[in-house]
Amino acid sequence: MTSRYIAIDWGSTNLRAWYYQDGTCVDSRQTAAGITRLNGKSPQAVFDEVTHGWREDKTPVLMAGMVGSNAGWKTAPYLPCPAQFSDLSQQLMPVLDNVWIIPGMSVQREDNRNVMRGEETQLLGARTLSQSPLYVMPGTHCKWVQADERTVQDFRTVMTGELHHLLLNHSLVGAGLPEQQASLSAFRAGLERGVNDRDLLPRLFEVRAAHVLGNLPRDEVSEFLSGLLIGNEAAAMTRHYALSQQHPVTLVANPSLSQRYVSALALLGFQASVLDGDEAFQAGIRSIANAVAN
Structure with a gap:
């Protein structure tokens, strides 16, 4: 791959390009x-718009995320785990000339069936930024990854x-609640309860009962x-x-x-280092771009 390339993080609700x-x-x-x-546009039409002026010489493009799902532009494979990091650059899905989708990853065992798209690039x-035996990738669907x-x-x-989101909305x-406010004390109170009680399902209705009975401010639910x-x-x-607790x-x-x-994690006695998600994504794309170039 040349020294010029385009990275696209194309998810379900947003698209970002660099x-x-x-x-x-x-x-x-x-x-x-x-x-x-x-909104009625084809994936290629959106792609052409977002890369307009960037691809006059067919600059290479690497895309990750739901663009490679069965609801996306073209279905990219899932690499079954255990999977080598190097497999990501070796099994790219071609879409157009010099345009590829990065594959996702999957686990398929009796005790665990899982898939990821986009997070594999992060x-x-x-x-490459911070080797660790356990990565936690918070989000709508949080990933806990052994590597x-x-x-x-x-x-x-x-x-x-x-x-x-579902419970609150x-x-x-969450029925009948006013606009919600930031509250560190309410978050920490919930955190203590969640960390110390394994029985989550009965606790969920208690959240409703707590604000109905006036024990929890209605704007801090x-x-x-x-x-x-x-x-x-x-x-x-x-x-x-x-x-x-010594586990990184x-x-x-x-x-x-x-x-x-x-x-x-601190409440449980663990220390965690933090990497910015965007920085990790771009480092992952850069690593694949370099591997393809070589």
Whole structure:
């Protein structure tokens, strides 16, 4: 691949693109035209718009995310885990001339069936920036990933972000609530409850009861619920992976979201290093671009 390339993170709801020359980002663009929000346009039409003026000489393009799903532009394969990091650059899915989609990853065992798209590119970048045996990738569907220097061994997904949204906006827990406010104290109260109580399902209705009875301010329900869910997730997953408190953990996310997980892990006695999700994604794309060039 040449010293110029385009990186695209094309998810369900948004698309972000970066134009690189000699390893430096010289331009970037974003649009709400995610794969589920094309508004009647074809994926190629959206692609042509977002890369306009960048591809006069057919600059290479690497894309990751839901663009490679069965609802996207072209279905890219899932690499079954354990999978080598190097496999990502060796099994790219061609779409157009000098345009490729990065494959996702999967786990298919009796005790664990999982898939990821987009996170594998962040994961590759995270591995180049900070090697760790366990990566936590918070988001709508949080990934907990076991890896070594060369291989993604296993991963699991926790739907914490989506569950928070559904409960707050489409269930009795959040019915009739006013606009929600930031509250560190409410988040920490939820976090303590989530970390120390394994019985999550009975606790969910108690969130509703607490604000109905006046024990929880009605504009702080979102923060308490966030703490409850993240705390329960962190406790459950650290138990699942049988982590000792000396076990290094690396978080890959935007700063505000990663801080919530730092707090949850700290309450459990773990220290976590943090990598910015965008930085990790771009490092992953750069690693693949370099591998293809060589």
